[in-house]
Amino acid sequence: MFTWKNVWVQPYESILSISEKFKFCNQVSNITEKSMAPFWEEILGDSIENKKAKEDLSIPILGRRILNNFCYPKVRVCPICIKVGYHSYLHQFTLISKCPFHSVELISGCPSCDKQHPYKRVIPNFSLYLCPCGYEFASDLSKLMNGQVSTHTYDLPMKQIRSWLESDLRIKKSVNIFRLNGIIPLELFELIKNDKSGEKFTITTYEYRRVKGISKARLDNIFHSSRKIVSSINRHLKSKMTIEELRSVKLISRNSLSEIKYTRGLTTYLIWKLYINISRDLRSIENGKERYPVIYEQPKFAAKLYDVILYDLYVILKLQEASEEDIENFLLMILSRSLIFEYNRISRQLTKVKSSTLEKILYGDWAFINDDIFFGVVIHPKRQKVYVIEELP
Numbered sequence: 001m002f003t004w005k006n007v008w009v010q011p012y013e014s015i016l017s018i019s020e021k022f023k024f025c026n027q028v029s030n031i032t033e034k035s036m037a038p039f040w041e042e043i044l045g046d047s048i049e050n051k052k053a054k055e056d057l058s059i060p061i062l063g064r065r066i067l068n069n070f071c072y073p074k075v076r077v078c079p080i081c082i083k084v085g086y087h088s089y090l091h092q093f094t095l096i097s098k099c100p101f102h103s104v105e106l107i108s109g110c111p112s113c114d115k116q117h118p119y120k121r122v123i124p125n126f127s128l129y130l131c132p133c134g135y136e137f138a139s140d141l142s143k144l145m146n147g148q149v150s151t152h153t154y155d156l157p158m159k160q161i162r163s164w165l166e167s168d169l170r171i172k173k174s175v176n177i178f179r180l181n182g183i184i185p186l187e188l189f190e191l192i193k194n195d196k197s198g199e200k201f202t203i204t205t206y207e208y209r210r211v212k213g214i215s216k217a218r219l220d221n222i223f224h225s226s227r228k229i230v231s232s233i234n235r236h237l238k239s240k241m242t243i244e245e246l247r248s249v250k251l252i253s254r255n256s257l258s259e260i261k262y263t264r265g266l267t268t269y270l271i272w273k274l275y276i277n278i279s280r281d282l283r284s285i286e287n288g289k290e291r292y293p294v295i296y297e298q299p300k301f302a303a304k305l306y307d308v309i310l311y312d313l314y315v316i317l318k319l320q321e322a323s324e325e326d327i328e329n330f331l332l333m334i335l336s337r338s339l340i341f342e343y344n345r346i347s348r349q350l351t352k353v354k355s356s357t358l359e360k361i362l363y364g365d366w367a368f369i370n371d372d373i374f375f376g377v378v379i380h381p382k383r384q385k386v387y388v389i390e391e392l393p
Contacts, residue, residue, distance in 0.1 A: 002026050004043055010086055011154045015121040016075070017087035018043060020128040024085075033122040057093050059170050059177055070094045074116045075128070076106040082137045087128060088154070090161065092119055095186055100158045110135050160186035169193075175380050178313050180338055181345065182374035182391060192378055192387055201374075204388040206333075208317070208326040218324045219299050222331060227302035229336045230276075237272075237343060241265050253286035262358040268347045270362055271369070276303040276342060299331060306335055313377060320381050330386060334377065337388065341375050348393060 003025045009018055019036060022043060023029060057070040072092045078099035081087065090100050098105055109116045112135035117126060129138035156162055167189035169175050175192070177184065185191070185201070197203050238246060245266040252260060252270065260266075273285040299314055300307055310331055317327050349369045353361060361368065374391040 002039065004039075006043075009043070012088045012090055012156065013154075014087050014089040014092070016119065016123065017085070017128065019122045020087070021085060023127075024129070029127070030124050031122065032124050033120070036122050057089070057164070059173065059175070071119065072108070073119060074108045075119045076108045077128070077137065078102055078104060078106055079137075080104060082129070085129060085138050086154070090156075093161070095164075095184060096161070100156055100161050101154055160190075163187070163190050167193075169380075174382060175378050176316050178316070178377040178379065180309065180334075180375045180377070181341065181371075182376075183372045184376070185374055185391065188378070188389070191389060192380065195387075200392055202390050202392065206326075206330060206386045206388070208320070208322040208330070208384055208386060210321040210384065211323040212321050214318060214324040214327060218328055219297075222299040222328050223301065225328070225332050226300075226306070226335055229332060230302040230339065233336065233339050233343075234273075237269060241269065245269070249286060252282045253284075255283055260359075262362065264347070264350050264355070264358065267358040267362050268343065268350050271346050271350075271366065272343045275346070275366065275369075276305045276339060278304045278308075301335060303335070303339065306338070310334065313379075316379055317386075320379070320384075322384075334388070337390075338375070341390065344393075345369060345371060345373065 002022070004022065008021055019031075022036070022039070023031060059070075070093055071089075072094050075087075076091045077087055078091055078101070080102045081091070081099060088099075088101075090096070091106055096106075110131040110133060112131060113133040115131060115133065117123060130136055164170065164186050169189050169192065177188070187201075191198075191201055191203055195203065195205060238249075241249075242263075242265070244261065245263060248260050248266055249269070251257070270282065270285065274280060274282070277284065298307075298311060301310065313334070314327065314331060317330065322330075346369050349371060350358070350361075353368070373393050374389065376389055378387040378389065379385075380387070
């Protein structure tokens with residue numbers, strides 16, 4: 001026998017929150033997910049949206065700096081929701097930082113001692129409402145203990161989150177998201193559905209044909225074409241540099257560093273060159289043509305970074321049996337757009353730092369160049385379409 005009322009389960013409530021209510025109302029603490037298993041069907045009742053499948057906020061995602069899922073690893077709470085013993089799985093959604101019901105910042109640690117807890121469905125010897133240091137998250141624990149849990153109905157006012165949760169593309173995992181940079185936008189599925197650019201994003205759509213196989217000759221051609229693209233973009237960027245900056249590039253490549261004046265234009269170019277080639281050796285930036293690589297069954301590029309980040313995209317297109325011509329054209333198009341995007345991203349971030357720190361930044365940590373501007377690819381196999389989405393800064 002246990003104490004429980006199904007009306008205590010609220011819309012969008014997390015399994016963790018429901019298990020905490022159960023623990024409070026039945027005066028138990030050392031309870032595990034396994035020991036809770038027999039009670040779930042009766043506790044959840046007809047509230048289907050609270051079952052495990054509905055807590056899945058994820059989508060198939062590929063690319064560097066991968067988000068394995070969209071669930072924040074530590075427990076995050078809304079200061080207002082938690083006062084009435086409520087926690088939503090949406091509070092764990094990594095694409096938002098504010099409570100979707102109250103628009104206040106979510107917190108992931110105790111305001112008193114800053115202690116954090118890993119997010120799980122059931123946490124033994126843990127209280128969502130009371131920190132071990134004594135800090136009370138819930139304003140009136142006695143009401144919760146006596147079963148007087150709030151029956152407030154939670155409505156979801158944010159259209160973007162509803163669109164994310166309810167999209168068939170996400171639920172049926174109908175698309176693959178390939179993230180090259182930034183935070184995936186909540187509007188992603190609406191953008192694909194509408195298939196047109198807007199104020200915040202530019203969208204380019206490509207259709208591909210299905211033909212089995214890709215030849216070694218085609219892979220060879222991808223590398224040679226990539227070398228032409230890198231060389232062309234390189235010449236274009238250098239055409240914007242001053243004579244003094246061009247002279248400095250030559251001096252740096254010869255390891256003559258004593259008379260270098262590090263301007264923003266020079267530093268942007270140098271970081272860009274090193275970054276796309278996964279290198280820290282400044283002498284390598286003007287070392288002539290890229291040595292021809294040994295090519296087996298995957299594409300190689302004249303900028304080594306893209307050997308890594310475009311491989312997953314190549315595999316997906318190959319599995320979808322896209323024609324070898326479409327694969328080549330698409331990979332080279334993404335390469336050229338990404339090279340320009342990376343240069344603009346580095347340039348944009350360097351405008352925020354002092355000129356006196358440019359040399360230190362060049363030889364130091366490049367974490368500063370990361371930003372939240374989204375650039376990525378969506379593959380829709382059923383439509384045989386590829387969407388290139390770039391957020392406007």
